Amino acid sequence: MDELFFILFLLLIFDLLHSITGSVSGHTFLTGGRLCVIFRLLGFVKIYNKNHMESRREDDMALSQETDREGVSLEKFLRSAKLILGDKIDGADAFLDRFTDFDVEALRDLTRKRLLSVLVDVDDCIAPIYSAIPDANLAHVEGMLSFGVGVGVYSNCKGMDRLAPLREMGVQIYSGKFAKPSSKGFLEACANAGFDPRSTWMIGDNPITDGGAVGVLEGMAFVRPIDPPVEMGRLTLRKAISLPFSRCLRGIATGLHLEDNDRLVTSYDVHNWRD
Numbered sequence: 107m108d109e110l111f112f113i114l115f116l117l118l119i120f121d122l123l124h125s126i127t128g129s130v131s132g133h134t135f136l137t138g139g140r141l142c143v144i145f146r147l148l149g150f151v152k153i154y155n156k157n158h159m160e161s162r163r164e165d166d167m168a169l170s171q172e173t174d175r176e177g178v179s180l181e182k183f184l185r186s187a188k189l190i191l192g193d194k195i196d197g198a199d200a201f202l203d204r205f206t207d208f209d210v211e212a213l214r215d216l217t218r219k220r221l222l223s224v225l226v227d228v229d230d231c232i233a234p235i236y237s238a239i240p241d242a243n244l245a246h247v248e249g250m251l252s253f254g255v256g257v258g259v260y261s262n263c264k265g266m267d268r269l270a271p272l273r274e275m276g277v278q279i280y281s282g283k284f285a286k287p288s289s290k291g292f293l294e295a296c297a298n299a300g301f302d303p304r305s306t307w308m309i310g311d312n313p314i315t316d317g318g319a320v321g322v323l324e325g326m327a328f329v330r331p332i333d334p335p336v337e338m339g340r341l342t343l344r345k346a347i348s349l350p351f352s353r354c355l356r357g358i359a360t361g362l363h364l365e366d367n368d369r370l371v372t373s374y375d376v377h378n379w380r381d
């Protein structure tokens with residue numbers, strides 16, 4: 107179903123662009139001919155993915171299996187549309203330059219919230235996409251744990267070997283079926299980790315997915331994405347096509363809702379909190 111939603115989304119964008127440029131007149135979205143094209147494309151994507159997957163090395167197979175909560179879902183599509191068309195992310199708490207700027211003491215004081223536990227996103231938040239977690243971020247998680255703050259992972263990727271260092275620290279990793287931005291996922295991730303949603307924050311880079319925690323958990327801290335070049339050869343076809351779009355949508359939502367938002371605590375506020 108992910109492919110269907112994604113291709114429908116592409117066709118919608120295509121139609122919108124044509125409408126704006128006026129290069130096609132009198133066209134109707136989802137004509138019989140276009141539906142045929144959709145189903146042909148779906149077949150192509152499935153065949154290509156099957157062949158592509160069979161030819162991958164073992165580690166790449168492991169990578170593909172990690173991604174089974176990813177993809178374009180109706181929920182993500184609707185949330186993207188809402189955020190871009192003007193819905194606000196009222197209720198978010200912070201927009202930080204990096205994960206290590208998430209200073210529990212400072213944020214408790216600046217927001218007057220309890221902040222007893224956190225759920226952290228992985229890709230582009232504590233690790234470059236599909237890459238190992240940098241030592242500085244592992245040390246920051248360890249610091250939070252030793253400070254008495256519960257730490258869990260809620261990523262749309264599942265079962266990642268690169269999370270082993272976090273598991274060894276005792277960090278709980280959500281392995282359920284609900285993908286962000288589903289509110290059920292945030293609540294279930296809390297329940298699995300033994301956290302109270304009323305004192306738990308989400309830390310993530312993406313207003314469209316991670317931002318679903320706003321109004322569900324006690325707090326939401328966004329961080330600027332770690333955004334190095336991606337090795338496209340390591341991605342499935344679906345991911346290679348969807349990644350630029352999802353990053354583009356994330357960039358638009360970030361620009362509209364987080365940049366220059368005076369109500370959010372920033373890294374500057376955190377660093378100068380004691381002054």
Ligand SMILES: [Mg+2]
Pocket residue numbers: 227228229230231310311312
């Ligand atoms: Mg992320």
